[in-house]
Amino acid sequence: MALELNMAMLRYFEPKHSFRHILMFGIMAIWASVFSPHALASSECKAFRTAGAQQWFPYAFNEFEGRLKATGIAFDVLTLLSQDLGVTLEIETGLPWKRIESKLDTGDLDILAGNYWNEERSQKWLITAPFAAEEVYIVLSPSLVQIRGTELSLNALAQYIGVMPRGISLGEKFDSIKPNLNIVEVKDHDKMYEMIRRHRADYAISPQSAALSHLKAPENDGMQISQSPITTNNVHFAISAKSKCASLFPEFNNALSARLKDGSIEQIIDTYNLPR
Template sequence: MSSFNHKGNGASLNLIIFFVTFLGLSFSSVAKTYHFVGSSFPLILEENKKGQFHGFGADIAYQVAKKLGVDIKISLYPAKRAMQMMRNGDADVIIGPYKSLERSEFLDYSSFSFYKDPVSFYALKKSKLKWNGKVKSIEHLRIGAIRGWSLGDRFDSKKDNLNINYVGTISQLFTMLELKRVDLVIAHPRAVSRFYEASEVQEKYKKLLPPLIENAGYFGFSKKRDLKEFQKNFEKEYQRLNNSGVFEKQINAIQFVDGLGL
């Protein structure tokens, strides 16, 4: 009888060990899924009709994650909401944010940037307005901007002194300009190219120089989550893939748009 119980107990013990191991592997798998967020950004992060994400930022995230053996989930939100999620620690990584002192309080930026945006003022073609590079020179003007974009610490620190009208899309931005509800709008060539042909932009609008700022886009890792090791491995794997030429096609596509003269 005791021998029977011993075998039964052994079988039960093996069963317990199996379930503990199974559950441990399951929880380990869940722990390796990272939530990436971002906003729709031409050539950087976009979603097609099938709900699939593409663009340079998405490609980096997917390919690096695959090499690291982890899973990722990507979600798109308006820029302001995505940034608020990062501030609250509701997501792990944000794709493509510009740097700012304010954001550095809750984001650890990647050691690399993967694209650059020369951000400029645009005016109507017939406008006689000029931009000398000094924010004070435009304090009397009505300015259109995209909600949630960071335009550099120099501009952001003085925006309370400016008359800025915020909208959600580039299309809305240039519609305001055409209707003369604003005098200037703030945009960059990559965003403009998604809504307008180069010839149309050059016919209707003019870009004022010098650029307001040349922003660089990074990956931002939440400071409210334990991501130091993941960030370190992510950066290392990106550099390895980039050095091997994996992302050459995406880089060339972005450089092509920059060369359109928008």
């Protein structure tokens, strides 16, 4: 491309062209190289506006330290990558999951701090390479443990009442069987365990780390997670296709790959002391 522009410019310096023509061509060449759509989009991306789940420990969850604070592995990794890319990070807190999805669809958010891949999301968002993997388990009520033990298959769940967080995907495998289950969607993880305690649900579906953090609470005594995971999902970021930062998608993946290779992301994950 550069060679073609140079040859074209040389031809314009032949005597048959006026200085005005030469000047106009030079301005157009500069405009084409500097103000290309990719360059414009990249220069417009000054910050990643991001949000994530409120109770997805350890990837994206809220803490209250005088004010509401979004924290977790996804936000820590995103902070690192935004520094690598030279953009600032603006975190919105307290958004329900459906609102986050809507804002990502319209470009009012640039990037989602952590999600599982599924076909629908891949059609409307730019899903990055994975930065972690997580197993999803069944959390069984004390009465269900007595009846069935902790070895329970997905197919066996159809005769019981389940509960899961509203609006989220727990992976392609679970999403495919979900229509066959009697499962209630609630606002957040706390509500799931409340429903089990009140005997309004027999089980909950949850990522392992989030489940174990809730099972430590005395009020959830007697609940247990299934002996085996029902699925294993990779954890990704998702960039809005309508975001000004969408053009940074290749650079984002390159930075993510570099940080996976140098061990920086593994070090972040290790600070959360997750079960092995």
